[in-house]
Amino acid sequence: MKDKIKHIMSGLFETPVEEIGDDASTDTLKDWNSLNHLNLVLALEDEFGITFDDNEVLEMVTLELIVLTLKEKGLS
Amino acid sequence: MNNYFELKFAEISAEAKRLEAAAPPNTAPLKIAFLRNITLDPLVPYLKYLCLNENILPSIYMSEYDSAMQDALSPSSGLYSHKPDIIIAALTLDLISEPVATSFASLSPAEVVSEISKAAGYISSLISALRANSPATIIIHSMQTPAWPAFGILDSQGSGFQTAAISEINNAIRSAAAQAGNCFVMNLDSLVARIGSPGFNDNRMRHIAKIPYTRDAFRLIAFEHMKYIRARLGKNKKCLVLDCDNTLWGGIIGEDGIENIKLGPTFPGSCYREFQKAILNLHRRGVILALCSKNNELDATAVFNTHPDSVLRMEHFSSIRINWNDKPGNIRQIADELNIGIDSMVFIDDSEMEISMVREMLPEVCAIRLEGDASGYSSMLDSLGLFDSLSLSEEDKKRGEMYRAEAGRKQLLSSAMDLNTYLASLEMEITIAPSDSFSIPRIAQLILKTNQFNLTTKRYSESEVEAFSNSGDYEVLYLHYKDKFGDMGIVGAAILDFTGPESVIDTFLLSCRALGRKAEDIFLSRCVEICKAKKNAAIIGAYIPTEKNAQTESFYKNRGFTLKSETAGEKTFILEASDAPAPAPDCYKSVITQNTGRIQ
Numbered sequence: 001m002k003d004k005i006k007h008i009m010s011g012l013f014e015t016p017v018e019e020i021g022d023d024a025s026t027d028t029l030k031d032w033n034s035l036n037h038l039n040l041v042l043a044l045e046d047e048f049g050i051t052f053d054d055n056e057v058l059e060m061v062t063l064e065l066i067v068l069t070l071k072e073k074g075l076s
Numbered sequence: 077m078n079n080y081f082e083l084k085f086a087e088i089s090a091e092a093k094r095l096e097a098a099a100p101p102n103t104a105p106l107k108i109a110f111l112r113n114i115t116l117d118p119l120v121p122y123l124k125y126l127c128l129n130e131n132i133l134p135s136i137y138m139s140e141y142d143s144a145m146q147d148a149l150s151p152s153s154g155l156y157s158h159k160p161d162i163i164i165a166a167l168t169l170d171l172i173s174e175p176v177a178t179s180f181a182s183l184s185p186a187e188v189v190s191e192i193s194k195a196a197g198y199i200s201s202l203i204s205a206l207r208a209n210s211p212a213t214i215i216i217h218s219m220q221t222p223a224w225p226a227f228g229i230l231d232s233q234g235s236g237f238q239t240a241a242i243s244e245i246n247n248a249i250r251s252a253a254a255q256a257g258n259c260f261v262m263n264l265d266s267l268v269a270r271i272g273s274p275g276f277n278d279n280r281m282r283h284i285a286k287i288p289y290t291r292d293a294f295r296l297i298a299f300e301h302m303k304y305i306r307a308r309l310g311k312n313k314k315c316l317v318l319d320c321d322n323t324l325w326g327g328i329i330g331e332d333g334i335e336n337i338k339l340g341p342t343f344p345g346s347c348y349r350e351f352q353k354a355i356l357n358l359h360r361r362g363v364i365l366a367l368c369s370k371n372n373e374l375d376a377t378a379v380f381n382t383h384p385d386s387v388l389r390m391e392h393f394s395s396i397r398i399n400w401n402d403k404p405g406n407i408r409q410i411a412d413e414l415n416i417g418i419d420s421m422v423f424i425d426d427s428e429m430e431i432s433m434v435r436e437m438l439p440e441v442c443a444i445r446l447e448g449d450a451s452g453y454s455s456m457l458d459s460l461g462l463f464d465s466l467s468l469s470e471e472d473k474k475r476g477e478m479y480r481a482e483a484g485r486k487q488l489l490s491s492a493m494d495l496n497t498y499l500a501s502l503e504m505e506i507t508i509a510p511s512d513s514f515s516i517p518r519i520a521q522l523i524l525k526t527n528q529f530n531l532t533t534k535r536y537s538e539s540e541v542e543a544f545s546n547s548g549d550y551e552v553l554y555l556h557y558k559d560k561f562g563d564m565g566i567v568g569a570a571i572l573d574f575t576g577p578e579s580v581i582d583t584f585l586l587s588c589r590a591l592g593r594k595a596e597d598i599f600l601s602r603c604v605e606i607c608k609a610k611k612n613a614a615i616i617g618a619y620i621p622t623e624k625n626a627q628t629e630s631f632y633k634n635r636g637f638t639l640k641s642e643t644a645g646e647k648t649f650i651l652e653a654s655d656a657p658a659p660a661p662d663c664y665k666s667v668i669t670q671n672t673g674r675i676q
Contacts, residue, residue, distance in 0.1 A: 011090045035117050038285055043086045057284060 001076060002067055008047060009063075012039050025062035037061070048075055080126070080299070085291050089121040095128035103128075106305065109137040109160035109212070111144040111202075113171040115287040122298035130302075130311065141286075142171065145198070148205040156209055162305060163212045165202065166297075168288060169219045172198055172245065180226035180238040192241055196248030207256040213308050214259040215301065218246045221265050223273035260304060260466060267296045270459075303464040313442065313462040314416055316358060317407055319425035320369035320376050320398075323446060324352060324388065329375045330528045330588060330624060340385040347450035352387035354454035359392055363463050366410045367396040368403050368423070370591065372528065372626060400627050402495060402592060403430050404437035422462055428561045429502070436498055499593060499663035506595065507556040507668040508568075508602040511545045515554050519569045522585060526569075527624040529596065530585040531617065531631065536571075549575045550582075551606060555599045557590050564590060568599050572607060578650075579607035581617040594661040600635055601660035602669060604651065615651040616640075634658075 002022070009024070010017040013031030026032045032040075041057050044050075044066070050073050052060070060066045083091070106127065110116055120136060127134040137158040139147045144167060147155040155163070169177035173195040175187070183191065199216070206214055219242050225231035226238040234240065246261075253259040268276045271292055282288040289297070306312045321328045325348045326338025338345040339352075359365050365388070369376050376398050380390045395413050397406035403425075411418045419440040425431050431445040442462060446453055511519055520538035527533070536544070544550040555568030567590040571583035581603060586596050607615045617632040619625075632649035633639060635658040640650040651657060 008086060011086050014093075034285070035115075038281065038287070039085065039089070039118070042291060043084070046084055046086070054280070054284065 001070065002063070004047070005044070005063065005066055005070075008043050009040060012036055012043060020063070022063060044070075048073075050075070081295065085118070085121070088125045088295075092121045092124040092128060096124060096133070099128060099133050103131055103133040104309075105133045105135060106162065106309075107135050107137070107158060107160045108162045108164065109139065109155050109158050111139050111147060111155070111163065111165040111167065113142045113144060113167050114289075115141070115285055116166055118287060118289075118291060119166075119294045119298055122295050123301060126298055126302045127305070130306070132305070132309075144171070145202055145205075148202050148209070151209050160210065160212045162215065162308070163206055163210065164215045164217075164301060165206075166217045168217075169242065169245075172219065176238065176241050176245070180241070185236055188236065188241055192244050192248075195245045196252075199245075199249050200252045203252045203256045203259055207259065211258075213304075214253070214256070215304050216249055216253060216259065216261050218249060218261050218263050218265065220268060220277075223268075262300060262304065267293070267300055270296060299461070303461040304466070306462075307464055307466045312465050313363075313422045314420040315364040315366060315394075315410075315414065315422070316355065316463070317366045317368050317410060317421055317423045317441075318355070319427070319430065320367060320371060320379070322426040323424060324348060324355075325379060325383075325386075326450065328588070329379060330371055331525070334378055334383060337379065337383075339379070339383060344450050345385065347453060349385055349387060351450065351453040351457065354457045356387050356392065358457070358463055361463065361468065362465065364394045364414060364416070365392050366414070367393050367398060368406045368410065369398045370400055370403075370588070371398050372624065373398040375624070400591060402433065404434050407434065407438060407441060422460075424457075429559075432561070433498055436501070437495075496661075496663050499661075502593065502663075503560040503665045504593060504595075504663065505558045505666045505668075506598055506664055508553055508599060509556075509668070509670050511541070511552040511554055515566060516541055516545060516552075518566045519552065519554050522566070522569045522587060523583065526585045526587060527622070528588045529591060529628060530622075530625050531581070531628050532583055532620045533622050533625060534571075534583050534620075536583075541571075544571055549573070551610070553599075553603065553606070555586070555590075555595060557593075557595060559593075568595060570599065570603050572603060572610075574607075574610055578614045578616050579611060581607075581615065584617070594663060596631070597635065597658070597661045598664065598667060600631075601657060602667075604657040608653075612653050614653050617649045617651070619647040619649070621645045 006017050006020045006024075009015070009020055009029070009032070013029060013036055015029060015031055020029065024032070026037065041052055041060075045052065048070065050070075052069065056069050060069050080088075108123070116138065120138075123136070124134055137154065137160060139155055144165060147153040173191045175183055176191050176195070180188075203214065203216070206212070221239055221242055231237040231239050250261050253261050276290060276293040276296075277288060278290040278293070281290075318324060324339075326344050327336060329337055339348050340346065341349070355365065367376070373396075377390060377396075379386055380388055380393075395410045397410055399406070403423075407421065407423060408418065411421060418438060422442045422444065423431075423434055424444050424446060426446040428445060431443045434441055434443040444460070446456075517538060520536065520541045523534070523536050523541065541552060545552045551572040551574070553570045553572070554566045557564045557567045564587075567587040569583065569585055570581065573580040573582040584600070584603070586599065604615060617637055619629055619632065621629065629647070636655060637649035637651045640648045642648070
């Protein structure tokens with residue numbers, strides 16, 4: 001699942017997938033700005049067939065947190 | 077490009093980036109500038125994708141959020157230094173008139189009037205400023221009519237309510253645009269109507285990020301912007317080329333006859349009639365119509381000349397190619413005859429094979445396959461937006477006549493380029509084998525039904541066919557066809573007669589669905605092979621003319637046979653024992669010459 005998320009990020013940000021580490025966050029990836037964050041949220045909703053609530057959207061600012069949020073929704 | 081409405085945002089985004097990086101250096105540049113009071117960034121990948129797919133390299137300037145008027149009024153703003161060719165003002169009602177948008181019920185009638193006039197004033201000033209400072213084409217989004225207006229069911233009843241107020245503001249926008257010149261309104265309501273307000277407007281994203289629209293909305297908006305861009309650049313399509321069978325009517329005219337094709341007031345004929353009306357509508361807007369059909373010309377034209385429910389008549393078509401030649405060649409001839417560019421043509425056909433062939437051999441033509449229920453055809457045509465234009469002149473309305481009067485029916489060389497390569501790419505699998513109990517019913521059906529590609533049109537019953545099959549003096553053969561698009565089943569039949577001193581091809585026919593792939597050639601080659609193996613004698617092939625089989629008149633002559641005699645139109649051809657037969661075509665993936673089991 002983590003790899004799939006990295007793949008989606010790579011497509012949306014202008015970053016090769018190898019440069020997206022497990023510690024990726026809005027601080028470490030220069031293209032993970034607020035607009036791309038929304039693109040990411042929508043792409044993840046599309047990909048996994050789920051909807052994030054408002055808090056989740058605002059809080060999932062690192063790869064770790066995204067994985068955790070998805071797990072909480074029953075995905076693996 | 078054909079699956080623009082299926083791709084996800086991430087895929088469109090990635091593809092747009094790829095296309096931009098790979099664009100050849102001479103791609104036509106187009107500078108677009110956006111004025112906005114909403115976040116429009118999600119629109120950009122869609123618009124770039126569409127532009128790049130039509131060989132336009134867009135360079136996009138996004139003005140500051142909510143600074144539309146400042147940008148428009150200041151000649152030194154980034155907006156003008158970008159030197160845009162197109163300026164798009166995507167403004168929503170909250171900017172133009174917040175009270176009308178969000179608190180209409182609190183306004184007194186006098187306040188409503190004042191708000192409308194303020195809004196109209198704002199728009200006029202904006203457009204005037206833009207027009208004064210830039211020669212660009214201006215596109216203004218209209219104000220959306222709310223799905224649930226401020227006064228509910230009362231709202232639509234009179235002129236003092238929210239719906240009417242917004243309508244007046246839109247009228248003011250339209251007037252200001254007409255006055256400025258080179259300025260056009262984009263009606264957002266018709267976009268919303270396509271997917272509904274909940275499908276278009278995104279309240280969640282509007283609150284989180286000031287993005288009021290869904291991805292699907294941006295997809296539609298970009299698609300609509302593209303229609304304006306195409307019209308402005310003169311890249312809108314000019315000519316619609318149409319197939320006939322199962323496109324302009326249900327059924328096959330050459331097989332079913334004019335009384336049995338589906339075209340009329342009841343289902344499914346009603347679908348085709350409606351489709352014809354939509355096509356005629358395009359013609360009245362200035363689109364040139366042409367026909368490209370594999371048929372006997374008289375059969376097809378009879379429908380337009382005499383069928384009471386045909387909305388389209390011969391006079392509506394400026395060029396026709398109704399013959400048995402390949403469609404890419406015919407379409408090229410139509411373009412030459414009408415003296416228009418191949419890239420201004422749209423081709424519509426129900427056949428996957430014909431569409432695929434045109435896409436391969438004439439990629440500049442926009443080839444569209446009719447799929448699914450005929451009831452969807454007229455909306456599909458309306459939704460294309462390929463012919464949209466920003467003006468309508470008397471000349472437009474008469475365009476078809478003009479082309480028809482000028483064009484002669486010049487004889488041009490047909491385009492056979494790469495035909496063999498195309499055929500080879502179909503991965504055709506042919507089986508030509510002796511009949512058996514499984515195939516006899518289908519063979520008999522073909523013998524009774526086939527009219528067009530039928531050399532002698534001899535009709536035999538199933539028991540007669542069975543008798544021929546069981547007799548040692550005859551050979552009954554079938555041809556089974558399959559390609560990468562699907563399995564057509566048994567589409568050809570032949571009966572060889574060895575009772576006399578010479579071998580005679582008594583019956584030779586092919587279903588018209590299977591024409592255009594040299595199947596008749598390989599079938600004849602195999603028949604000749606079998607005859608020569610059976611006895612060392614001449615082979616006779618006869619042509620007995622009927623109203624429907626004129627296309628087969630020279631069939632034997634073109635394949636190495638010589639005309640031996642002719643009586644009252646009936647021709648007898650002969651291939652002497654010493655004559656070499658025509659070579660068999662080699663464009664097939666496989667040719668099997670025996671029964672491989674049960675074949676339907």
